[in-house]
Amino acid sequence: MVLRPYAPTDLSLIRQGSADPYIPTFTSIPAIxxxxxxxxxxERQHERASGGHGFSFVIAEHGHAGVGLGxxxxxxxxxxxxxxxxxYWLSSEARGRRLAGWALRAVVAYAFTGLSIPRLHLFVEPWNVASARTAxxxxxSREAFLRxxxxxxxxxxDVDCYVLLHQEWSAGE
Ligand SMILES: CC(C)(COP(=O)(O)OP(=O)(O)OC[C@H]1O[C@@H](n2cnc3c(N)ncnc32)[C@H](O)[C@@H]1OP(=O)(O)O)[C@@H](O)C(=O)NCCC(=O)NCCS
Incomplete structure (x- = not known):
């Protein structure tokens, strides 16, 4: 698994995200x-990084970094x-191999060791077992149910809030 910045060649990944019924509802991926x-x-993803608002990575497989999967x-x-x-999200064809879990571990390591962020959290709708398992x-761990x-x-x-603190994280996890 590799994480890389968005490239102009990632339009097919965005098309796949748009085709998913759920992804456009919680991201800025266009619904149409x-x-x-x-x-x-x-362009918005690059502006977020240059403006200091965050980092948006493409998930790909080692050896096929050009082919965005999520x-x-x-x-x-x-x-x-x-x-x-x-x-996070994956195209429907890329699901079922815990790819998002490995991508999440990589982003966590970057956030804690590279950026020294004390607290990370993410929000998961209660029906979304795949996302909860990924977290x-x-x-x-699930910290709160937010209505x-x-x-x-x-x-x-309603969402479940999942949290990981830098002080409780171990790099080998
Ligand atoms: C969430 C998402 C990124 C996970 O993709 P993934 O890495 O391929 O995850 P997997 O399909 O390998 O599933 C992870 C775990 O959930 C389990 N799981 C997946 N779908 C499940 C379901 N419908 N019911 C119960 N368990 C399920 C898998 O068995 C696996 O379990 P394990 O940890 O015991 O191995 C992907 O499903 C997705 O893109 N969903 C749409 C977008 C989304 O919901 N993003 C998250 C918003 S919070």
């Missing part, structure tokens, strides 16, 4: 794909309070 929307999405973001909106959030695989926390598809949805 066009090359113009896809290119604008890629995405994972480390978002720094609350960094002044010592915390950052993470979100647990990377060492996160009406996230606006998804114009609805305030």
């Amino acid at each position: 794909y066009s090359d113009a929307e896809g290119t604008a999405f890629i 995405s994972i973001g480390l978002w720094l909106r609350e960094i002044e309070s010592g915390r950052a959030s993470i979100g 647990e695989f990377a060492g996160f 009406g926390w996230e606006r998804i598809d114009d609805e305030q949805r």
